[in-house]
Amino acid sequence: MSGLLSSIAGAFRAPGPRQPRYIGAEDAALIDGWLMGGDDKGAFSLDQLMELAGLSVAQAVAKLYPLGPKLDKDPNGVKQKRTNERVLVCCGPGNQGGDGLVAARHLYHFGYSPSVFYPKNTPSAPQRLKKQCENLGLPLIAPPSSGASSFPMAPDAQDVAFRRAIENTDVVLDCVFGFSFKPPARAPFKTVLDELAKTSKPVLSVDIPSGWDVDEGDRDKTGFTPDALLSLTAPKKGVRAFVESGGKQCVSLSLVFHLARTDSRVCALPSAASSAGASSPSAFPPPPPLPSREHEHTADPRAPPRRAAPSPTSSSSTCQSTRPTGAKLSTLRGARSEASVRLARGA
Ligand SMILES: NC(=O)C1=CN([C@@H]2O[C@H](COP(=O)(O)OP(=O)(O)OC[C@H]3O[C@@H](n4cnc5c(N)ncnc54)[C@H](O)[C@@H]3O)[C@@H](O)[C@H]2O)[C@H](O)CC1
Numbered sequence: 066m067s068g069l070l071s072s073i074a075g076a077f078r079a080p081g082p083r084q085p086r087y088i089g090a091e092d093a094a095l096i097d098g099w100l101m102g103g104d105d106k107g108a109f110s111l112d113q114l115m116e117l118a119g120l121s122v123a124q125a126v127a128k129l130y131p132l133g134p135k136l137d138k139d140p141n142g143v144k145q146k147r148t149n150e151r152v153l154v155c156c157g158p159g160n161q162g163g164d165g166l167v168a169a170r171h172l173y174h175f176g177y178s179p180s181v182f183y184p185k186n187t188p189s190a191p192q193r194l195k196k197q198c199e200n201l202g203l204p205l206i207a208p209p210s211s212g213a214s215s216f217p218m219a220p221d222a223q224d225v226a227f228r229r230a231i232e233n234t235d236v237v238l239d240c241v242f243g244f245s246f247k248p249p250a251r252a253p254f255k256t257v258l259d260e261l262a263k264t265s266k267p268v269l270s271v272d273i274p275s276g277w278d279v280d281e282g283d284r285d286k287t288g289f290t291p292d293a294l295l296s297l298t299a300p301k302k303g304v305r306a307f308v309e310s311g312g313k314q315c316v317s318l319s320l321v322f323h324l325a326r327t328d329s330r331v332c333a334l335p336s337a338a339s340s341a342g343a344s345s346p347s348a349f350p351p352p353p354p355l356p357s358r359e360h361e362h363t364a365d366p367r368a369p370p371r372r373a374a375p376s377p378t379s380s381s382s383t384c385q386s387t388r389p390t391g392a393k394l395s396t397l398r399g400a401r402s403e404a405s406v407r408l409a410r411g412a
């Protein structure tokens with residue numbers, strides 16, 4: 066486990082063009098378990114991890130699909146829509162769906178007008194996150210939570226509502242399935258994935274394009290290729306071809322350097338050395354130099370130190386494109402920049 070954590074962080078510190086460490090579904094689940102484990106492990110709560118993931122998602126949207134300037138009302142006094150303002154957040158039944166609910170909340174505060182599609186509203190769903198979206202008045206397409214009385218819905222009501230929602234959005238956020246998806250998709254998500262494949266709207270996929278196999282990519286020929294991808298912590302093996310063929314990719318770094326720092330401490334402990342079967346602590350290579358705490362919050366760990374402390378609006382994700390565009394390729398390969406998003410709504 067310690068080698069895995071170091072290699073993920075090391076991939077982002079290595080000089081030259083980034084060579085990300087791709088991880089499989091098993092390793093992704095292992096890291097998740099480690100982050101949430103107590104004792105000598107990460108000690109994060111699920112809520113914290115979702116909040117970090119969801120904030121990174123919202124920041125990636127702000128970076129890739131920036132909100133246009135505010136426009137004056139039209140002659141009839143009607144508010145005019147800003148570029149990229151409407152974001153349809155498609156949420157699945159697992160933790161990735163929770164990331165989506167968090168992202169919708171942050172997007173609202175960034176000034177976007179998100180709406181949320183949440184078709185699997187089971188008792189185990191993150192009801193508090195959903196309630197927070199409701200409290201902001203976000204349009205929510207979801208069946209009533211169990212126990213609530215309602216009129217019976219037509220079987221295809223959600224499909225119809227989803228199709229209408231996708232027509233009336235500027236950007237689609239794919240938070241349907243993450244690293245625990247096992248193809249093929251079951252209802253009601255089959256329709257959702259078909260619509261994602263068909264739409265001409267830009268889709269930003271979180272962690273893995275939904276419907277793709279986490280390790281093997283679009284093995285089942287879904288026909289869905291997102292406009293861009295946000296990898297959480299480390300890119301998954303299934304997106305290697307997408308990234309290497311020039312797909313737009315962001316990587317959320319919020320946990321990477323935390324993993325590396327904790328890991329270097331674990332490596333330094335004699336007990337960790339003996340439990341790993343090493344004859345002495347020196348059997349572990351010295352941990353690579355860690356970036357300063359300041360850099361942990363910036364997009365580029367190798368960036369020169371800042372003079373002032375990072376603002377709360379600085380991004381925890383870094384974006385790059387490797388799209389092969391001839392002469393621009395080398396500059397793009399190393400390109401990365403820091404998102405700066407305004408957190409106060411309407412500011
Ligand atoms: N450490 C991190 O990087 C964190 C990532 N997070 C996000 O969580 C997901 C992984 O969450 P998990 O709940 O394990 O899995 P999924 O979101 O993929 O959803 C599982 C969910 O889906 C159902 N399901 C599986 N296959 C199918 C299918 N073929 N048809 C229908 N339904 C299916 C399954 O039954 C479950 O209910 C990760 O990718 C990140 O986005 C966390 O926020 C924490 C930190």
Ligand SMILES: [K+]
Pocket residue numbers: 161239240241242243270271272273274275
């Ligand atoms: K996804």
